Amino acid sequence: MAVDWADFGVDLHLDLPAGARRTSLEHAVRSAIRSGRLAPGSRLPATRTLAASLGVARGTVAAAYDQLVAEGYLTARTGSGTTVARVPSAAPAPTAGTSTAAPRFDLRPGSPDVAAFPTAAWLRATRRALAHSPAAVYDYGDPRGRPELRAALAEYLGRARGVLAHPDRIVVTSGYVQALSLLAGLHPVVAMEDPGLPFHRAVVHRADARVVPLSVDSRGARTSLLSSTVDAVVLTPAHQxxxxxxxxxxRRRAVVAWARDALVVEDDYDGEFRYDRQPVGAVQGMAPEHVAYVGTAAKTLGPGLRLGWVVLPERLVEPVVEAKRHLDVHTEVIGQLTLAEMITSHAYDRHVRAARTRYRARRDLLLARLRDASVGGIAAGLHALVSLPPGGPREADVLAEAARRGLALGDLASHWHAADDDHPQGVIVGYGTPGEASYPAALDVLARTLRSAA
Incomplete structure (x- = not known):
């Protein structure tokens, strides 16, 4: 019997020995289910079809199915065929020293409240965008990104962040990390803030660039320390x-003067969220030919969208486009069209304003609960740094006490370029991650943790 492979359904990928018997088929299907390769609810081929594909008798397959039904691995219903039953799959055992339990309260920095994603507005924008888009949008596209989004971003960034952007200078990326990797690959020596995010340093290292630490104090990165041996510097000037x-x-003026022979990579990761001060415009507006401005939708909407953008000096447009072309051809298109529609319809502005109000209330509640602590970095953004006094408690003790209470916090120690017991001690509190209902309880646990550790 010839098998119609176009209408075969599930490819089981069963590797059976020549002359296989029923027991061999049972073992193969059972193992595929236990390992999770055959997911619950997967429909198996008819006995006649599977028998023909495996070169065995139909009765052999029928008997194997019957046995696995009896064992509870399969479910058979008249008229509905045979499907994989819902049985627990084998999971790899956790390695020593790791915990698989999620914290009860998560105050780690880095993410917004993804539960507040504007689903209804996003769906409306998607419908509008796709209704007016030609079929060509589903084909391979421009590495720079969709022209609709680049035009929308040029207007929005100029209005909201003081960025001098032309659509031809914008490249849409799959988030900040890709933008950083593309830029680092063009600059052999890169200065990065100390302290700063260790993962970003790793990204630069993997791009075959050498990282040079640039110390940060109460006035931001010490840009006067930059030397001519550095090709680029990565800064978070709006909210370090x-x-x-x-x-x-x-220091903004100093870094712009230094960059006449180099590049400033401006990471504006949460520039839309400011509370107690006027908006701080982007450094890029001071020297667009010497600053690469990088922004994303990760904090305003959600990191799961994987949408970022970089506004480039003219000399870097073609090298970055060529590098992206060979990296992933182009960023996915549907999200680009949807975000463009949200920006041009001002739904994005309305969402950002609502989010800013919500995060401002969270910031204020954090300060109220920690009125006796030293809390910094609170004028903007989605996180705060709780500094610990020189006399203790130590950062590790606070983190251990927090973990004991089911609370996850961000550490400061891993952000330094080099480990040193003399570094200032502190914990990083992210107030974007928790849901609205759990946030007050999380702050109560944080306050009790700090008192207990002290």
Missing amino acids: FPTGVTLEPS
């Missing part, structure tokens, strides 16, 4: 991560 300080004007 993790200290939360803002790069002061004199």
